[in-house]
Amino acid sequence: xxxxxxxxxxxxxxxxxxxxxxxxxxxxxxxxxxxxxxxxxxxxxxxxxxxxxxxxxxxxxxxxxxxxxxxxxxxxxxxxxxxxxxxxxxxxxxxxxxxxxxxxxxxxxxxxxxxxxxxxxxxxxxxxxxxxxxxxxxxxxxxxxxxxxxxxxxxxxxxxxxxxxxxxxxxxxxxxxxxxxxxxxxxxxxxxxxxxxxxxxxxxxxxxxxxxxxxxxxxxxxxxxxxxxxxxxxxxxxxxxxxxxxxxxxxxxxxxxxxxxxxxxxxxxxxxxxxxxxxxxxxxxxxxxxxxxxxxxxxxxxxxxxxxxxxxxxxxxxxxxxxxxxxxxxxxxxxxxxxxxxxxxxxxxxxxxxxxxxxxxxxxxxxxxxxxxxxxxxxxxxxxxxxxxxxxxxxxxxxxxxxxxxxxxxxxxx
Amino acid sequence: xxxxxxxxxxxxxxxxxxxxxxxxxxxxxxxxxxxxxxxxxxxxxxxxxxxxxxxxxxxxxxxxxxxxxxxxxxxxxxxxxxxxxxxxxxxxxxxxxxxxxxxxxxxxxxxxxxxxxxxxxxxxxxxxxxxxxxxxxxxxxxxxxxxxxxxxxxxxxxxxxxxxxxxxxxxxxxxxxxxxxxxxxxxxxxxxxxxxxxxxxxxxxxxxxxxxxxxxxxxxxxxxxxxxxxxxxxxxxxxxxxxxxxxxxxxxxxxxxxxxxxxxxxxxxxxxxxxxxxxxxxxxxxxxxxxxxx
Numbered sequence: 001x002x003x004x005x006x007x008x009x010x011x012x013x014x015x016x017x018x019x020x021x022x023x024x025x026x027x028x029x030x031x032x033x034x035x036x037x038x039x040x041x042x043x044x045x046x047x048x049x050x051x052x053x054x055x056x057x058x059x060x061x062x063x064x065x066x067x068x069x070x071x072x073x074x075x076x077x078x079x080x081x082x083x084x085x086x087x088x089x090x091x092x093x094x095x096x097x098x099x100x101x102x103x104x105x106x107x108x109x110x111x112x113x114x115x116x117x118x119x120x121x122x123x124x125x126x127x128x129x130x131x132x133x134x135x136x137x138x139x140x141x142x143x144x145x146x147x148x149x150x151x152x153x154x155x156x157x158x159x160x161x162x163x164x165x166x167x168x169x170x171x172x173x174x175x176x177x178x179x180x181x182x183x184x185x186x187x188x189x190x191x192x193x194x195x196x197x198x199x200x201x202x203x204x205x206x207x208x209x210x211x212x213x214x215x216x217x218x219x220x221x222x223x224x225x226x227x228x229x230x231x232x233x234x235x236x237x238x239x240x241x242x243x244x245x246x247x248x249x250x251x252x253x254x255x256x257x258x259x260x261x262x263x264x265x266x267x268x269x270x271x272x273x274x275x276x277x278x279x280x281x282x283x284x285x286x287x288x289x290x291x292x293x294x295x296x297x298x299x300x301x302x303x304x305x306x307x308x309x310x311x312x313x314x315x316x317x318x319x320x321x322x323x324x325x326x327x328x329x330x331x332x333x334x335x336x337x338x339x340x341x342x343x344x345x346x347x348x349x350x351x352x353x354x355x356x357x358x359x360x361x362x363x364x365x366x367x368x369x370x371x372x373x374x375x376x377x378x379x380x381x382x383x384x385x386x387x388x389x390x391x392x393x394x395x396x397x398x399x400x401x402x403x404x405x406x407x408x409x410x411x412x413x414x
Numbered sequence: 415x416x417x418x419x420x421x422x423x424x425x426x427x428x429x430x431x432x433x434x435x436x437x438x439x440x441x442x443x444x445x446x447x448x449x450x451x452x453x454x455x456x457x458x459x460x461x462x463x464x465x466x467x468x469x470x471x472x473x474x475x476x477x478x479x480x481x482x483x484x485x486x487x488x489x490x491x492x493x494x495x496x497x498x499x500x501x502x503x504x505x506x507x508x509x510x511x512x513x514x515x516x517x518x519x520x521x522x523x524x525x526x527x528x529x530x531x532x533x534x535x536x537x538x539x540x541x542x543x544x545x546x547x548x549x550x551x552x553x554x555x556x557x558x559x560x561x562x563x564x565x566x567x568x569x570x571x572x573x574x575x576x577x578x579x580x581x582x583x584x585x586x587x588x589x590x591x592x593x594x595x596x597x598x599x600x601x602x603x604x605x606x607x608x609x610x611x612x613x614x615x616x617x618x619x620x621x622x623x624x625x626x627x628x629x630x631x632x633x634x635x636x637x638x639x640x641x642x643x644x645x646x647x648x649x650x651x652x653x654x655x656x657x658x659x660x661x662x663x664x665x666x667x668x669x670x671x672x673x674x675x676x677x678x679x680x681x682x683x684x685x686x687x688x689x690x691x692x693x694x695x696x697x698x699x700x701x702x703x704x705x706x707x708x
Contacts (some may be wrong), residue, residue, distance in 0.1 A: 095597070095598065097597055097682075097684075098682040099679075099682040099683065099684035100597065100684075102678055102679055102682055102684060103684050103685060105672060159598075160602065163598040163599075163602035164602040164603070166598070166602070167598070167599070167602045167603070167615065172598055172599075172602070173565075173594075173595070173619065173622075181597075181598055226681070226682075227681060230681075285682065287649045287652040287683075287688065291596055291599075291647070
């Protein structure tokens with residue numbers, strides 16, 4: 001078995017500790033001025049990565065992050081980053097409850113559909129008809145996948161950011177808050193399933209048979225986990241939580257099931273994230289999962305793995321070199337227009353007042369960490385170029401920061 | 415009969431009480447319960463049987479009525495067709511205020527997904543429903559009543575009906591319970607909150623819920639039944655089911671669902687479905703008839 005050399009291990013541990021400590025300091029400072037935590041982590045990535053440290057002190061950068069020089073280090077860190085994204089998707093699924101969507105009936109259905117269809121259609125259409133605007137070659141094998149991806153990237157929402165905004169505005173337990181959360185649930189569930197399909201297509205070289213196979217595999221896996229899997233989980237969770245040691249038993253089972261599902265979906269050529277996400281949905285939906293267990297899993301992932309993942313983004317890309325103002329503006333306009341208009345129309349059709357419908361639209365516009373994960377995976381898979389990746393990250397940050405003040409504007413206006 | 419007269423009709427008083435007659439081993443017990451409730455509320459009694467009308471069944475029903483000394487005017491409707499639809503239609507035609515039926519405590523997987531008569535009625539009935547899990551020939555005493563006071567416009571009607579019912583059956587205690595769903599909190603507060611902030615937010619949700627409960631219950635007589643309130647953290651439907659089970663409630667009162675529940679609601683269980691899949695005790699589903707057109 002290949003082993004890390006002592007020096008490799010020292011470098012790896014040093015890199016991880018620097019990432020964790022600096023990102024925490026940056027996040028705490030950011031929190032004081034009202035910025036999302038992910039922003040602090042991204043900034044540390046930019047500082048430690050090729051954008052700043054790599055330009056100012058290339059030798060020090062190569063010593064700290066010897067990606068090119070040391071394949072052992074590179075492989076080990078890549079495995080940690082992959083595990084991070086899998087666990088991030090797991091906890092995202094853990095908090096989504098499809099029943100929230102069912103409970104709020106017509107208004108949630110129309111808002112949820114509106115906030116998906118228009119952003120997806122506008123993103124897809126723009127990428128399909130004007131690929132040159134995104135520096136993408138039209139007619140190539142990845143053209144359709146890029147268009148599908150951009151549509152999906154516009155359609156998803158960031159439930160954690162939205163929940164935080166609603167909590168701060170004391171709207172989390174109100175009707176308007178419930179509609180926003182329920183719609184975001186639909187956006188995320190469908191968005192991640194579609195994205196997994198796109199990633200599986202990237203891996204399968206686009207044959208017609210593989211399209212059908214991917215769709216059937218995703219549908220079969222999701223149905224199996226959400227019907228049979230949930231049934232089994234509901235029966236064994238009470239036993240695990242009372243008979244096994246607490247919280248070790250439930251943590252081991254939940255994380256084990258997450259990784260098992262991720263391994264299975266990766267094995268059948270759908271991305272591992274779908275397995276983790278669906279496992280999170282199945283476990284998180286159980287009424288027997290104690291709130292404390294859910295919190296521990298969230299804390300563990302968001303405070304250890306999330307900083308590693310978000311800092312790693314800054315380590316991969318030079319943000320200054322790849323910042324294209326035209327693409328950034330295009331993506332921002334597309335994101336705002338599609339989501340606010342789509343969700344607004346949906347909420348209006350569902351019976352909300354015009355003012356509240358707009359507030360719902362701006363609420364759902366927050367893309368946050370979910371968009372960054374989506375963009376990062378698409379970038380890794382070769383679906384998007386550096387410039388589009390940077391534009392998506394800027395869009396995720398701008399939409400997350402602007403969401404609360406814009407919502408407040410429409411809710412407080414009499 | 416003009417069924418549009420049901421629109422806006424209050425959920426109480428119970429002027430007409432109907433019983434779904436199923437000729438099961440529980441028939442005599444449920445007839446006894448119905449007679450007792452009809453006496454308590456001075457209501458007319460209507461017996462509805464969906465199925466074939468035979469002389470044998472008629473004789474059996476007459477014998478039970480005689481045995482139970484049901485000497486007031488009792489009307490019996492014999493009808494054919496789909497059980498749920500026919501019961502609903504008959505209740506509408508006869509302006510029934512309360513329909514009593516026997517229900518299983520727990521459903522097997524097959525019945526859970528396909529749906530029982532009680533389930534079908536609970537979602538579609540235009541009158542209140544009393545599901546009796548263990549009807550007794552000696553009569554059930556509804557000493558302890560738990561009322562689900564979830565944030566909803568129909569809750570006040572459910573609570574008022576619960577008080578009316580409690581007075582009629584001489585209950586001792588009414589517990590008004592509000593469930594505080596903490597969904598989204600773990601996610602919203604996982605990254606940048608201190609433990610103090612998390613505790614404060616959770617406590618505030620409970621305090622808000624308790625204040626709303628006090629608003630709902632204030633001004634009611636405190637002698638009998640005694641009124642208690644509690645805000646509980648947990649999943650709506652499931653939490654109150656567990657509470658009713660653990661506190662030994664005799665009756666759980668909830669308001670009727672807004673729309674029809676379908677298969678998806680049973681797969682992704684929520685609210686009423688959590689209670690119906692495992693009834694903790696007898697249950698009264700109050701139909702407030704707000705804006706009903708039929």
